[in-house]
Amino acid sequence: MERILIRADYLLPGGENWDTIRDAELLIEGEVVSYLGTRREHPIGGVDRIIEGKNKLVMPGLINTHTHAAMTLFRGYADDLPLMNWLEQKIWPAEARLNKDDIYWGTMLAICEMIRGGTTCFADMYFHMGEVARACLESGIRASLAHGLIGIDGPQESEKSLQVSRELVSDWHGAGDGLITVMLGPHAPYTCPPQYLEKVMTVAGDLKVPIHIHLAETRGEVEECLNKWGKRPIELMDSIGLFANQVLAAHCVHLSEDEIEMLVKKQVSVAHNPGSNLKLGSGIAPLADLLEQGALVSLGTDGAASNNNLDMIEEMRLAAILAKGFRENPTVIPARDALKMATRNGARSLFLQDGLGMLRVGSPADLIILDLNKPHFHPFHDLCAHIVYAAAAADVEFVMVKGRILMEQRKLLTIDEEKVLQEANERAIRLTR
Amino acid sequence: MERILIRADYLLPGGENWDTIRDAELLIEGEVVSYLGTRREHPIGGVDRIIEGKNKLVMPGLINTHTHAAMTLFRGYADDLPLMNWLEQKIWPAEARLNKDDIYWGTMLAICEMIRGGTTCFADMYFHMGEVARACLESGIRASLAHGLIGIDGPQESEKSLQVSRELVSDWHGAGDGLITVMLGPHAPYTCPPQYLEKVMTVAGDLKVPIHIHLAETRGEVEECLNKWGKRPIELMDSIGLFANQVLAAHCVHLSEDEIEMLVKKQVSVAHNPGSNLKLGSGIAPLADLLEQGALVSLGTDGAASNNNLDMIEEMRLAAILAKGFRENPTVIPARDALKMATRNGARSLFLQDGLGMLRVGSPADLIILDLNKPHFHPFHDLCAHIVYAAAAADVEFVMVKGRILMEQRKLLTIDEEKVLQEANERAIRLTR
Numbered sequence: 023m024e025r026i027l028i029r030a031d032y033l034l035p036g037g038e039n040w041d042t043i044r045d046a047e048l049l050i051e052g053e054v055v056s057y058l059g060t061r062r063e064h065p066i067g068g069v070d071r072i073i074e075g076k077n078k079l080v081m082p083g084l085i086n087t088h089t090h091a092a093m094t095l096f097r098g099y100a101d102d103l104p105l106m107n108w109l110e111q112k113i114w115p116a117e118a119r120l121n122k123d124d125i126y127w128g129t130m131l132a133i134c135e136m137i138r139g140g141t142t143c144f145a146d147m148y149f150h151m152g153e154v155a156r157a158c159l160e161s162g163i164r165a166s167l168a169h170g171l172i173g174i175d176g177p178q179e180s181e182k183s184l185q186v187s188r189e190l191v192s193d194w195h196g197a198g199d200g201l202i203t204v205m206l207g208p209h210a211p212y213t214c215p216p217q218y219l220e221k222v223m224t225v226a227g228d229l230k231v232p233i234h235i236h237l238a239e240t241r242g243e244v245e246e247c248l249n250k251w252g253k254r255p256i257e258l259m260d261s262i263g264l265f266a267n268q269v270l271a272a273h274c275v276h277l278s279e280d281e282i283e284m285l286v287k288k289q290v291s292v293a294h295n296p297g298s299n300l301k302l303g304s305g306i307a308p309l310a311d312l313l314e315q316g317a318l319v320s321l322g323t324d325g326a327a328s329n330n331n332l333d334m335i336e337e338m339r340l341a342a343i344l345a346k347g348f349r350e351n352p353t354v355i356p357a358r359d360a361l362k363m364a365t366r367n368g369a370r371s372l373f374l375q376d377g378l379g380m381l382r383v384g385s386p387a388d389l390i391i392l393d394l395n396k397p398h399f400h401p402f403h404d405l406c407a408h409i410v411y412a413a414a415a416a417d418v419e420f421v422m423v424k425g426r427i428l429m430e431q432r433k434l435l436t437i438d439e440e441k442v443l444q445e446a447n448e449r450a451i452r453l454t455r
Numbered sequence: 456m457e458r459i460l461i462r463a464d465y466l467l468p469g470g471e472n473w474d475t476i477r478d479a480e481l482l483i484e485g486e487v488v489s490y491l492g493t494r495r496e497h498p499i500g501g502v503d504r505i506i507e508g509k510n511k512l513v514m515p516g517l518i519n520t521h522t523h524a525a526m527t528l529f530r531g532y533a534d535d536l537p538l539m540n541w542l543e544q545k546i547w548p549a550e551a552r553l554n555k556d557d558i559y560w561g562t563m564l565a566i567c568e569m570i571r572g573g574t575t576c577f578a579d580m581y582f583h584m585g586e587v588a589r590a591c592l593e594s595g596i597r598a599s600l601a602h603g604l605i606g607i608d609g610p611q612e613s614e615k616s617l618q619v620s621r622e623l624v625s626d627w628h629g630a631g632d633g634l635i636t637v638m639l640g641p642h643a644p645y646t647c648p649p650q651y652l653e654k655v656m657t658v659a660g661d662l663k664v665p666i667h668i669h670l671a672e673t674r675g676e677v678e679e680c681l682n683k684w685g686k687r688p689i690e691l692m693d694s695i696g697l698f699a700n701q702v703l704a705a706h707c708v709h710l711s712e713d714e715i716e717m718l719v720k721k722q723v724s725v726a727h728n729p730g731s732n733l734k735l736g737s738g739i740a741p742l743a744d745l746l747e748q749g750a751l752v753s754l755g756t757d758g759a760a761s762n763n764n765l766d767m768i769e770e771m772r773l774a775a776i777l778a779k780g781f782r783e784n785p786t787v788i789p790a791r792d793a794l795k796m797a798t799r800n801g802a803r804s805l806f807l808q809d810g811l812g813m814l815r816v817g818s819p820a821d822l823i824i825l826d827l828n829k830p831h832f833h834p835f836h837d838l839c840a841h842i843v844y845a846a847a848a849a850d851v852e853f854v855m856v857k858g859r860i861l862m863e864q865r866k867l868l869t870i871d872e873e874k875v876l877q878e879a880n881e882r883a884i885r886l887t888r
Contacts, residue, residue: 096836097834098841099837101789101837101840102785102840103785103786104785105785134830138829300776300779302779302785303779303780303787305780305783306780306781326831330840330845331845332831333831333847343730343733344777346733347737347739350674352538352736353736356535396571397527397571397872397875398568398759398765400530401884403883403887404531404532408531411762412531412759412764415849416848439830442830447835450834451834454836
């Protein structure tokens with residue numbers, strides 16, 4: 023079992039503890055953290071490798087709880103358009119041309135970008151998810167995958183889609199010694215009527231996997247739901263018993279007070295996507311209200327066609343400052359809460375194992391190292407504040423997932439990046455001409 | 456006169472023209488652009504230096520129209536606090552300890568960060584502004600400087616402050632062959648009563664320099680102004696004739712419809728600071744309304760104690776997406792409008808010479824080169840959209856101001872950066888203990 027020792031000027035264990043450990047060392051044995059603390063007087067011996075972190079900071083990897091990775095292929099293809107034009111005239115026709123290989127290469131492009139920005143785990147909902155799983159295993163990034171389910175394309179298509187999901191679970195759930203987990207992915211209330219959702223719930227219950235769904239993203243969705251079912255989206259989901267399952271609900275922008283209470287009471291995980299919600303004109307989610315009521319909220323970038331990057335540091339910053347501006351109160355979502363949303367809450371939101379999303383003895387070694395030797399990190403008043411309010415994706419220098427080094431000195435070690443960029447450009451031309 | 460030829464795969468001239476020129480070349484002779492266009496069949500001869508830009512993009516430098524540069528020394532010192540605690544218990548006591556050398560080094564830290572993020576010009580309002588001018592001349596960055604004027608510290612202090620401003624104009628306005636310009640900097644309506652502002656206006660008129668002021672930043676300011684003077688801030692400024700001068704108004708968050716009309720009619724330049732306005736809980740400015748009415752709006756980062764970085768690419772993105780989310784309309788502030796705010800509108804907002812903030816034959820050679828060889832720039836669907844919605848400060852690889860190269864391959868050529876970071880850390884400890 024390989025033993026890697028990281029010595030760093032600063033270490034943030036995370037979880038409930040965002041105090042900085044100075045002159046820290048962290049030992050990784052195989053896939054897990056086996057020691058962390060201040061540097062010991064007697065050096066740790068018998069290590070295979072020492073990583074020196076002068077002017078560097080070690081922290082838990084970032085967890086992106088909502089994206090559609092392969093949509094990187096449509097980054098910049100259709101911006102500044104009304105939502106329905108964007109979908110109907112641009113995104114859906116282009117998506118209809120996507121083949122399995124496109125999904126693989128588009129996901130690889132997303133993974134390059136995510137690793138470069140310190141993301142060590144992501145939740146994906148799209149299709150041809152076996153290709154996504156393959157890209158994750160090859161690159162070494164952790165992921166929770168869901169095949170997007172649509173329940174309005176007729177009974178045959180709907181049943182076929184459920185069958186694809188069952189196969190995704192049997193083929194990939196737990197693959198890579200737990201690197202890959204699977205959820206069921208009913209797209210949204212407006213594409214999955216209650217009757218269909220009940221089927222999804224049954225399958226999720228049988229297979230013991232959580233559900234990943236878009237909820238209450240736009241004002242239009244809420245209105246349509248009220249017109250059709252006499253209930254708002256969260257109310258409707260509650261009424262059909264969806265929340266008896268483990269549920270990850272993406273967006274949750276337009277919520278009544280009662281709905282916030284339901285999300286809290288039923289322990290629904292909320293994936294907050296401030297960048298996408300702003301850019302698509304969906305609105306501003308009541309993040310401070312959700313957290314004050316005790317909801318479990320994590321952060322997602324959404325797909326690169328609606329963000330347009332997969333930068334979790336930016337998403338942390340945006341979540342924290344947008345909530346302050348929206349509430350006209352600078353004290354809501356302090357830096358440490360934003361950090362927690364992007365790490366520990368992410369792991370909990372994806373129903374992943376204990377110890378993930380923070381650094382403890384026994385935690386899976388999913389961690390990143392930031393290079394602090396940049397003007398925007400100076401002076402060193404408060405490193406947590408700096409990470410949330412001043413840092414950038416490019417400050418991430420080293421990424422490890424489950425003890426495997428994925429990036430070192432900003433070189434990707436598990437991916438042929440040049441090939442990925444070239445494939446992405448070539449495929450994008452075919453998909454959008 | 457030195458002749459530098461830049462060859463680049465992509466060139467954005469900017470101004471009113473955000474079409475991309477492919478396989479471009481741009482010739483700089485001395486301080487100005489003397490040719491730009493597609494690469495000519497017969498190579499341009501007699502050049503001293505050729506800069507190759509394979510997979511690179513040349514565009515106008517970014518212009519930050521509102522900051523307090525030396526406040527980098529307080530970055531991360533006081534976050535997530537109520538505004539008045541932040542000011543009274545943290546920022547003001549620390550500012551009272553600032554000496555001339557602190558201002559010089561704090562400004563140098565800001566300049567390091569700004570150059571690294573592609574900013575070629577900034578508007579500063581602070582004190583010991585001669586030190587700021589010195590830092591700008593040494594580093595080569597363009598700046599418009601204002602000494603912050605407070606009119607409520609008694610007649611002697613107020614008059615002294617005006618005298619300092621007069622000296623700043625006579626010592627530095629036009630220095631560095633036009634690199635430095637000077638404005639008068641009455642801080643805000645709540646620190647500068649009408650009687651004092653009238654004196655400022657007289658001096659500005661005599662010296663023929665514009666005025667840089669904070670206006671309508673918080674809801675509290677509007678209420679106080681209404682209570683004290685029976686008018687809202689913009690109304691009050693209009694009523695005393697301030698807008699007969701050239702005025703750069705920072706923030707303009709809380710505006711009535713009438714006030715928006717006044718800003719447009721009187722051709723007041725608005726410096727929009729979305730990051731600071733969110734982070735301090737000031738609110739969300741009606742950017743889309745301002746632009747639709749025809750206001751001249753540029754972008755500022757504000758100081759690093761309230762942002763907490765000086766990243767103009769981030770500010771562009773935030774301006775564009777925040778307006779969409781606030782209006783629940785994805786079509787407002789398209790990418791090209793955000794680019795224009797950060798470049799050409801910046802130059803116009805600072806009342807600088809024609810041709811600045813865009814690349815034309817005869818323009819001052821203030822330009823930046825971005826390295827597109829990154830996952831988040833792929834695929835190449837729309838480079839303007841990528842710069843606004845996906846790029847990062849660290850993508851800027853080369854910076855030139857007035858024909859002088861300030862950064863090349865991300866190395867700062869005019870500043871001893873290591874020394875600056877060290878000074879900043881040491882001074883910060885003294886200032887905040």
